[in-house]
Amino acid sequence: MKLRIAPSPTGHLHIGNARTALFNWLYARANNGTFLVRIDDTDTARSSEEYINDIVKNFKWLGIDWDEGIQVGGPHGEYKQSLRFDRYREIAESLLSRGLAYEDEGAIRFKVPNENSIVFDDITRGSMKFELSDVEDFIILRSDKSPTYHLASTVDDIDYEITTIARGEDILSSTPKHILLMQALNADVPTFCHLPLLFGPDGKKLSKRHGDTSVSSFRDMGLLPEALFNYMCLLGWAPGNDLEIFDKDLVIQKFDLANVLPNPAIFDTTKLLWMNGQYIRNTSDDDFTLSALEKISQDLDRELFEKEISRIKKILPSVQERIETLNDLTPQIKFLLDEPFEVNQEEWDSVNSSEGQSYLMSIREIFKSLEDFSLSNIENIMREELKNKDTKPKIGFQITRVSVTGTKVSPPLFESIYALGKDAVLARLAESIEKL
């Protein structure tokens, strides 16, 4: 069993293509088959090397690897159609000389017999039938002698011995043309599977009209590849038992193209975001620390100082519990950075009160003489002082939060104070008290 994905490098890797690649990859892996990636760049004007790199990079990021094809090589050259134009011309010429095609204003058209019909079994859709009287003679070689998609793709599928073609439903009506070409070339007709399209929220084929739908844009959103992978699996397929969060191994074990739904799915970012949060929470502490520090450094566009790293590490467990994407990280730990610190004036005003001020001054004094600045000591002291002064938690804690973190919304208060460290906390409290 051999499957392929054949993206056109006329844009960034599109999420719809990624999903098609994923299902092909899964089917190949589930059946101990071969997965091949080739580049369909017959449209030389719109294709570019930059996009090939983007496609390759994002397949790898998603964890989709291939056994044959672009970059990894194999018995068929470089797996780029732009390098095989001679081969396609040769085929077009042979069809011409056999009377199966004809010249039309410099281009070559395949002659579609207008009797009979084409019948084939589609894995997800069952028996398909197209009357040939509905199929037009189609161009296989353009007047500039470059092959069209129909020709190049079909020849490659034959030459590379593809056994199963799973592609988007948008090409379903072109399938009779491809079967006709294969028959004309005396090749075995592979098994077809037309996967349901991905729709935007408006119920139309997902495209640039729906904003940036490239895989790289999802990475830029701070998504984990495992989460996107998991989410894409659920678009048109499910492993059963209402299982929703699962890893690669489980999918490979259960996946079958025959169980893919024939109806289109709307790509809903909301659930994807939720799922990403689940994956973040399920990440081990060590792994999360590693990727978090890297991400923060990336966002800041600089290396982190040792002091910052040790502070951040202390708060990370709390942050991991409450973020949805990696992009939520840096804003949450911003107050721990060794950078000019500023309190949001408006928010300060909204929590400021004489009762709060009094609490602030008291805990500063207590903190000052506290030798063991531990998390539990901080919490005990702050709660005790609340009781002493008969102050409500909200009054005492919120003003402290704004004073120490700069805003009303932050990671948990005691953890934030503990992470920031005694010296910086005292300094910030002093600063707030000064301007009271």
Added chain:
RNA sequence: GGCCCCGUCGUCCAGAGGCCUAGGACGCUGGGUUUUCAACCCAGAAACGCCGGUUCGAAUCCGGUCGGGGCUGCCA
């Protein structure tokens, strides 16, 4: 217009004739927890497009209808 595909909560999926007064998840609403924001827990609203047929019995099979979508390029 022609050809083709599709049709279960707003969304993703479960359901492959009786187990369905249709199940799970996201989202939404209400509640709990609570020092913020989250996370977490509990509860709730929410769907088989419609009409026929087959059958003792249909979300499940068939036909029609309506609705949505794709293709109709010397793009892929």
